Amino acid sequence: MPIFKPIQESEAEGKVKEIYDEIKKVRKITAVPNFWKNIANDPKELERTWSSLNEIMKKGVLDPATKELIYVAVSITNGCEYCIKSHSLAAKKKGATEEMLKEMFSVVALANKNNKLVDSYQVEVDEIYK
Amino acid sequence: MPIFKPIQESEAEGKVKEIYDEIKKVRKITAVPNFWKNIANDPKELERTWSSLNEIMKKGVLDPATKELIYVAVSITNGCEYCIKSHSLAAKKKGATEEMLKEMFSVVALANKNNKLVDSYQVEVDEIYK
Amino acid sequence: MPIFKPIQESEAEGKVKEIYDEIKKVRKITAVPNFWKNIANDPKELERTWSSLNEIMKKGVLDPATKELIYVAVSITNGCEYCIKSHSLAAKKKGATEEMLKEMFSVVALANKNNKLVDSYQVEVDEIYK
Amino acid sequence: MPIFKPIQESEAEGKVKEIYDEIKKVRKITAVPNFWKNIANDPKELERTWSSLNEIMKKGVLDPATKELIYVAVSITNGCEYCIKSHSLAAKKKGATEEMLKEMFSVVALANKNNKLVDSYQVEVDEIYK
Amino acid sequence: MPIFKPIQESEAEGKVKEIYDEIKKVRKITAVPNFWKNIANDPKELERTWSSLNEIMKKGVLDPATKELIYVAVSITNGCEYCIKSHSLAAKKKGATEEMLKEMFSVVALANKNNKLVDSYQVEVDEIYK
Amino acid sequence: MPIFKPIQESEAEGKVKEIYDEIKKVRKITAVPNFWKNIANDPKELERTWSSLNEIMKKGVLDPATKELIYVAVSITNGCEYCIKSHSLAAKKKGATEEMLKEMFSVVALANKNNKLVDSYQVEVDEIYK
Structure with a gap:
């Protein structure tokens, strides 16, 4: 409720x-x-x-389907079921294919993993990234 | 260190x-x-x-720049400085413009806000999203 | 289970x-x-x-209803359904009105959004805040 | 940078x-x-x-200082240094005392702990909270 | 679905x-x-x-049951129901007792609480930890 | 500060x-x-x-070094620098080796990745885990 x-x-x-x-x-x-x-x-x-x-x-410099994929990527990282389900559907309606969703899922999983490797090893920011 | x-x-x-x-x-x-x-x-x-x-x-069905934008979106949501800085640069090298980065930032902020509105109101998943 | x-x-x-x-x-x-x-x-x-x-x-320098509102704000940010539901009820029992809950929801949504804008742009701490 | x-x-x-x-x-x-x-x-x-x-x-039904305390509570839960520092100062300017900040800190710590106990034990929502 | x-x-x-x-x-x-x-x-x-x-x-220098306990600790912190349930069972199959799970739960709750106290007070890293 | x-x-x-x-x-x-x-x-x-x-x-049914490893695993997942640094040192003092820390890091990275795959695909809990 x-x-x-x-x-x-x-x-x-x-x-x-x-x-x-x-x-x-x-x-x-x-x-x-x-x-x-x-x-x-x-x-x-x-x-x-x-x-x-x-x-x-x-639509901006990014197309609506890409924006929806980014929205879903954030919602996965936050674990928001409603948001993942509703915006995955929105992404498809705006032209994202199932293959695109699956590729996005792998990027999200990888980024979450690597974010934590950075925290584990306490990696210092390289001069070139500053 | x-x-x-x-x-x-x-x-x-x-x-x-x-x-x-x-x-x-x-x-x-x-x-x-x-x-x-x-x-x-x-x-x-x-x-x-x-x-x-x-x-x-x-490169897959998503182009490398889009994948980097998604990677950065996750890293922002997790608050990983190293990851945000290094992959923002990677996104640019692979063709993302500054305008694209800024549009992505707004989508990330919006999604984080709306994810929490869903949790606040404890919104139930609509039948059509199930 | x-x-x-x-x-x-x-x-x-x-x-x-x-x-x-x-x-x-x-x-x-x-x-x-x-x-x-x-x-x-x-x-x-x-x-x-x-x-x-x-x-x-x-009751301390903060009254019990305010403390419950803060407790729910944290629980929303963490996405804990049980905690949101039980402590929203506790907040009401201790005197928080529905209007207070709704105002708190908007503050939580806004803070989550702005937290991520800070991470997006990698804003540096101003001297006056140090 | x-x-x-x-x-x-x-x-x-x-x-x-x-x-x-x-x-x-x-x-x-x-x-x-x-x-x-x-x-x-x-x-x-x-x-x-x-x-x-x-x-x-x-100012609404919640006073500005209470809203700032809630804002800081969210920012602590998200670990956003800039947000914690700038809005703690804002809270004080709007009338929150140091004692209020410290009581809020304890509520935030407690809520974060109990949120995770709920997840650990996978507590089911009581009928009265539904 | x-x-x-x-x-x-x-x-x-x-x-x-x-x-x-x-x-x-x-x-x-x-x-x-x-x-x-x-x-x-x-x-x-x-x-x-x-x-x-x-x-x-x-099995490595850590035994499989300990690795599963660590896996569950992460899953609790992220609030992933499927992961908590499936890997708690895996932990038991690999030799973790119910007492071990409960002790791990308390460590997870405590760490989540203290992580947030560090963020609340904005504790600076001691020289000896650098 | x-x-x-x-x-x-x-x-x-x-x-x-x-x-x-x-x-x-x-x-x-x-x-x-x-x-x-x-x-x-x-x-x-x-x-x-x-x-x-x-x-x-x-010391309980889990030894102090294992508890510290779990504490650090949570702190990595929350991205708390102070906590990671101070409790990694504590883990070593209590007998955790560098190899143990590194194995724990990989478990934490993997769990964070898999937690997000579960959220991506919206995996339903199997009957045997309920």
Whole structure:
């Protein structure tokens, strides 16, 4: 059970309803996902989060699929099940193939391993990296 | 100070020397970075790490620059200074621009924030993500 | 399934029984929560944990509700479901309102985001903070 | 060395300069801290971060000092030196005493310990917490 | 639901089938655990992971049970349920007693707590530890 | 610089002085390490931490060197420099060899990698592990 009762679409009003409509339109989906229905308990956080997500995840010098892969890589490192599942799906919708996901998984595993080897041996930063 | 004395190039022998030479040749650098000189204290770990790094970070369905960006994204999430600095440089050498790095930074910050909103509200996984 | 069979109240003896009784009395609850029934497998850890919890979470210069909010903030950052759920409830019992919880959630999300921006850019500590 | 050259106050232009001025005015300080000078390399991230920080950290149902304590608690859990140092100072400026900081430290240590006991024993969530 | 459909034993071919057979033989088990059936979606990762696991977890100057205890300690710190459950069982099979597991749990809890006290107070490294 | 001025041995009084003397006696050292001088700012935390450290890290069914290796494994996973350096030294003093430390490093790196593969593929817990 979530900490707060999710705000259902039928209960949404004002700014929350507006954002719910936008989410469904932009994402081309027919139901608002739980993430948004939970944080709608705090309408300002909903607004901040939706607006920054749109701004950051849209096409830039990196394409949307690459951005989603990076998002999933972070979510794996943090062990966030909801985030891994929802953004893996988003990555695929935006053009990432299953092969891309699997290659990303191996990079994430390797980076986590090597990050810890650096901590184990207490490796000092080389002059050229400073 | 590192936990074990790094193995200098002049001290390297056998398999360690071979890998040092390969690192310099493949990377087109004239000095072996500290990471490798530290883990050379355990020649088998050196071999495993060098061989899996080569296998995983090479061009696949994802290009090498994208893989380095993902590597850095993980390293930021883990707070590993050495890894962030060395692999940001690697990303640039393999073609990532400064704009790409900055866009990746914003995705990493956003994902870390949203991962924690999911944990805060204890959002349940939607049926469509299962 | 937990790693070790929880020690039920009917099985508790000696020091474990004493602490179980104290937990119910201090907390004004009628059943011992799973956390305590699990760590009761190690009576010394049970004793240390119960005694330090009481000492640290009681009213000090910070009031008990604020301490619970801080406890939940840490638990969110670590992604510990049990801890988030049980201590959110504890926070409310000690006087934290739902609005307080939501404001805390936003601070936690923001701090996690900014912590990672600092790591991304490898920001150096200003002289005035040293 | 940071990843990108910090934008000095003398180099700031347009929106960046405006935010620098606002930071100094709101915070009543005479120099812009490194955090802002680093992320100014990405003016949109600077704007988003400054605007959400102001919105979230201002007085609400929680007072500003309590919010800073929560911010520091998260930063300790993530091991972010810059964040711990700068926001401990902010907490004190907003009225947190040294005793409050120390009590918060003990809560953070305790929560981190108990989070891991929950993971160790794989404690199941009690019905009453669901 | 996992991200990719696990590769069942009846579907395994070539290198994957070989490794499945080896896993069952070495571990003296009659069914391949889910971990391997999931990563078999990436046969090279399966091979790398199985080969490094065998190399690292076998008897060395540390005995296999101690290595499993260390593995579980890391998994608790990362909050990985699957890893905690499967490697606690492995530890027992290799000779770790329940008392050993419980003592390890207390060390893990203590280390997590003290790691955070170090971060809280920003303790400087003593000369003798450098 | 630490957050609070460390309490020097010459300034220590009452319970703090007593613990300082005990630390030096038990550890057979001539100077109190920074960790203790920092947390002495909170005499009750000093007392709790010293007493639980002694209780947990002493010989049990696990020997003191193994416990220190586990402590360091956790500290590497959390990236705590002070803790890695001071407890690696403690491990050696209690009989851990350099080979043992290196084997532990490889187990820690492997576990961190595999923990993330489990999260990547969202592996479900096998019935036999439940």
